[in-house]
Amino acid sequence: MNSFIYDIPTRVYFGENQLGHLGKELSKYGKRVLMVYGGGSIKSIGLYDKVVAEIKNAGLELFECSGIEPNPRVTSVNRGATICKKEKIDVLLAVGGGSTIDATKFIGAATYYEGDAWDILTRKTRITKSLPIVSILTLSATGSEMDAAGVISNMETKDKIGLMHPALFPRVSFLDPTNTYTVDAYQTACGAADILSHIMEVYFNRNQDLYMLDCVMEGLMKTVIKYTPIALTEPDNYEARANLMWASSWAINGFINGGKRQAWSCHPMEHELSAIYDITHGLGLAILTPRWLEYTLDETTVSKFYQFGVNVFDIDKNAEPMEVAKKSMDLLSDFLFNTLGLQRTFTEIGIDDSNFSIMAEKACGGSVLPGFKPLNQKDIENIFSMCL
Amino acid sequence: MNSFIYDIPTRVYFGENQLGHLGKELSKYGKRVLMVYGGGSIKSIGLYDKVVAEIKNAGLELFECSGIEPNPRVTSVNRGATICKKEKIDVLLAVGGGSTIDATKFIGAATYYEGDAWDILTRKTRITKSLPIVSILTLSATGSEMDAAGVISNMETKDKIGLMHPALFPRVSFLDPTNTYTVDAYQTACGAADILSHIMEVYFNRNQDLYMLDCVMEGLMKTVIKYTPIALTEPDNYEARANLMWASSWAINGFINGGKRQAWSCHPMEHELSAIYDITHGLGLAILTPRWLEYTLDETTVSKFYQFGVNVFDIDKNAEPMEVAKKSMDLLSDFLFNTLGLQRTFTEIGIDDSNFSIMAEKACGGSVLPGFKPLNQKDIENIFSMCL
Known part of the structure; x- marks a missing residue:
């Protein structure tokens, strides 16, 4: 380890x-x-x-x-x-x-x-x-x-x-x-969702990594949450663009992994989605991520959600863990769909359930996605359905 | 910038x-x-x-x-x-x-x-x-x-x-x-003080860097504060030693600087100290750092101390900034001198004021140390005196 x-x-x-x-x-x-x-x-x-x-x-x-x-x-x-x-x-x-x-x-x-x-x-x-x-x-x-x-x-x-x-x-x-000053609001928002997903795929994963790296990941997520809204309202705000830019690099250059046993979940699912529908990668991730997390939340995973809620969204640490977890999911959705203004559902972007089965099969390679919680084809179809 | x-x-x-x-x-x-x-x-x-x-x-x-x-x-x-x-x-x-x-x-x-x-x-x-x-x-x-x-x-x-x-x-x-399992308690503690100092020299400095990097620095400091006591009581605790080891590298490899306009303060002072008295570098830094920070705390710098207190020591964010600042200094001293068990004063390690003047002059190069607050020879002598 x-x-x-x-x-x-x-x-x-x-x-x-x-x-x-x-x-x-x-x-x-x-x-x-x-x-x-x-x-x-x-x-x-x-x-x-x-x-x-x-x-x-x-x-x-x-x-x-x-x-x-x-x-x-x-x-x-x-x-x-x-x-x-x-x-x-x-x-x-x-x-x-x-x-x-x-x-x-x-x-x-x-x-x-x-x-x-x-x-x-x-x-x-x-x-x-x-x-x-x-x-x-x-x-x-x-x-x-x-x-x-x-x-x-x-x-x-x-x-x-x-x-x-x-x-x-x-x-x-x-x-x-x-x-990046001229990047429009939609692409800025999709980019932010992409950065967040890169971090969350590692943060919510199969074992504990170094605590130090959890702190770094929480810092990166806080950075995206703090500065994306500023970049949306002030596209030429240097600090906002600089923070998002450097965070994007460190979200996925390998540093935050730190030897963690891991497998990603939303990216394989999203790749099937954009392979067929050619949607913006970050938008697909934004729709999938909260649904995936809701699907994986239970008594065995709640402690990680609690940590996320307290350290990233500053939720009262004295609240019940499951309450903190659910609130953190609400706040994440609120950020992605209200603050960033991204579409919340597949339906809104014209995707129906007709390819769920084939996409789910390909996403898990006909077997299991071994991430935060292992997902088989049926699980992935369920998550897709939650996105409708 | x-x-x-x-x-x-x-x-x-x-x-x-x-x-x-x-x-x-x-x-x-x-x-x-x-x-x-x-x-x-x-x-x-x-x-x-x-x-x-x-x-x-x-x-x-x-x-x-x-x-x-x-x-x-x-x-x-x-x-x-x-x-x-x-x-x-x-x-x-x-x-x-x-x-x-x-x-x-x-x-x-x-x-x-x-x-x-x-x-x-x-x-x-x-x-x-x-x-x-x-x-x-x-x-x-x-x-x-x-x-x-x-x-x-x-x-x-x-x-x-x-x-x-x-x-x-x-x-x-x-x-x-x-x-590092066999590193004794004293050297483990001095090492932790050294790591902390590397971060604090950058964190408390002349201008704001990228917010993202402040978050990273806070995470590194929390890591040292969380894991050093564990390493002291369980010298072969892998997670504790691993967190301290990786934090030590990232505290000073340049990543956290991020283009910040900066100059260090405690290191130049400590180098004069150990040049004459050949003390352990980390111990010198442990004694100097809280005194240096106390010396620099005023209305113009309090916001950084407040941020430090809230984000690193989890002090109530609704308290008065100056109160948070002072409490954070108390907690820092408590960590260094009680939890880590390091000596708190020059007097305890046999250093008197006889070389303060020459050490202070050399530390500022006969001019000014242009750090968090600019320090001239007299300022440095004052800080040395606070360490007696």
């Missing part, structure tokens, strides 16, 4: 006006840079021009791969890898949110594989190495800027698969909170 | 039975290993034999530099560097507490310098590089296992100087809580 390897090699330039370091960092890996990005938002906020200027000033050669989708597709990964092979790219620069960075990670890995990148996700082939990856983050949510994982969708097979490999850690990430 | 570079390259193997990775990690850097350690404690707990066995099994050649002192001397650094040059050492292995790791860091740097290692500490020459450093920690206190700094004493000049350089980060550190 509590044995683990801590190894986060990503260097982070945090704050405004750090982009002057970009050319130097990219140059460590060569001359030929492939910039990977999504739609036009990095152009409209002026970031594209700044990045291009830094690359040119450093005397580097710029190639581009744009059009990375939210829930990035394996087709985009293959497209990027083809460019890397053809243009002999030395280093990848992801500019965007988690989807762009995730896609960039697998572009980096697929460059060293001759077949379809989907073979990497399906474990038909193993990652051996990746092109070096540098990222410039524009959305606080997935934590991809400081972890070794990514999730890729295949619209043909309706699959969405995640994979982690040490070669996928960004070497360097630029986290400038001002690059 | 809040711009910073985060870069902690140390890989940590945390927990029991991780030593099997040692040979592989050392071998990355070459064949010739210099093991640096202090007295016989690593032999009496059986660690020495285990380490030697791993080194031999990996086919590496072992050299030794023992006798590193608490408050390690520059003479030991020079002795180690001479071995490295003569034996063409490839990699350094520190086995011990912060003193041993600190000494090892400067042995690594001094190997690339032809003169007296003291020139490095006095900034007469600059560090260019260091031999790679691997550490096996046996005492939770200084955090040297995961930071780029060290402190070296010169008994001739009665100086104790700290220095930080990125080349001094251990490449790999082994943190096995069971290696």
Whole structure:
């Protein structure tokens, strides 16, 4: 218990006006840079021009791969890898949110594989190495800027698969909170739900980790709860954006796990949901998380809910544990659906029960999700039904 | 504000039975290993034999530099560097507490310098590089296992100087809580005081950092306060030792600073104290910290004390801020001097006021310590006097 390897090699330039370091960092890996990005938002906020200027000033050669989708597709990964092979790219620069960075990670890995990148996700082939990856983050949510994982969708097979490999850690990430000022209220809220879920998947899990890490997790959750409402009403509040940005990285870079025996629950469920309905990941998590927790709350789990309620929502510690637990769930729902304004049910976003059975089966791999409470297919269908 | 570079390259193997990775990690850097350690404690707990066995099994050649002192001397650094040059050492292995790791860091740097290692500490020459450093920690206190700094004493000049350089980060550190089971109550208590001080020097400082990091710091302080008494009464309590060990690393590896404008206060004062009296660093910090805080408490600083009292010591948040502040200082003193059993005053450890003036002058460099509240020589003498 509590044995683990801590190894986060990503260097982070945090704050405004750090982009002057970009050319130097990219140059460590060569001359030929492939910039990977999504739609036009990095152009409209002026970031594209700044990045291009830094690359040119450093005397580097710029190639581009744009059009990375939210829930990035394996087709985009293959497209990027083809460019890397053809243009002999030395280093990848992801500019965007988690989807762009995730896609960039697998572009980096697929460059060293001759077949379809989907073979990497399906474990038909193993990652051996990746092109070096540098990222410039524009959305606080997935934590991809400081972890070794990514999730890729295949619209043909309706699959969405995640994979982690040490070669996928960004070497360097630029986290400038001002690059998130223009993120709209809905995406800000979904990002916050994503961050919270990353923490809660670890916090509510199979055994106790180091107490110290529970304290850290509670601090991260309090940070999201304190600053998301501020970011919603004052989108250019630096402290709010900075706190959300740094919290997003630390929610999922591996630090908070600390050797905990764990398996995640809401993420596997949500991946099936967005694989079919292509909804925003954070929204799916927001709808699922309170229902999942309500489903798992009983006398054997109540102490963790009590700890959560007292330490995160400041509920009176002298109240009955079950009362604290239930109140904490009310406050969590109130935060997600009233304060953040996210939709509360599948029904509101046009999802009915027609795929529950197949999604539940895939989520548990036809067996059991061994998380906070083990969930079989029937349990997952029940949770889906609670979300209607 | 809040711009910073985060870069902690140390890989940590945390927990029991991780030593099997040692040979592989050392071998990355070459064949010739210099093991640096202090007295016989690593032999009496059986660690020495285990380490030697791993080194031999990996086919590496072992050299030794023992006798590193608490408050390690520059003479030991020079002795180690001479071995490295003569034996063409490839990699350094520190086995011990912060003193041993600190000494090892400067042995690594001094190997690339032809003169007296003291020139490095006095900034007469600059560090260019260091031999790679691997550490096996046996005492939770200084955090040297995961930071780029060290402190070296010169008994001739009665100086104790700290220095930080990125080349001094251990490449790999082994943190096995069971290696601290035999640390006696006094050293455990001094280590806890050291960890607390590292956090409080940042927490009580010149401006607000990211709220998220305040939460993390409060969590680290709560961890020390919760688990040190357990480690004192049950020296082989794994959870207690594990929490203290991981907290010690995160208290000072740079993460909690988060771009905060800061300068430390108690450490410069304590370094003068132990430079002359050779006391245990953590004990000096324990005596100084509450007095320093009492000296700085006023209407302009009370809000931080209030936050500390409510969030760390769980004092009623509805009480008057100044009342909370004072109560938090009482509880801190109670923890350090009653719970941990450390001496409360200079008088108890045989230090009188005869060197206050010279120590205070050196501590502020003849000018001002620009910390939580700026302290000039007179202020520092006042704080020293409060410690009598």
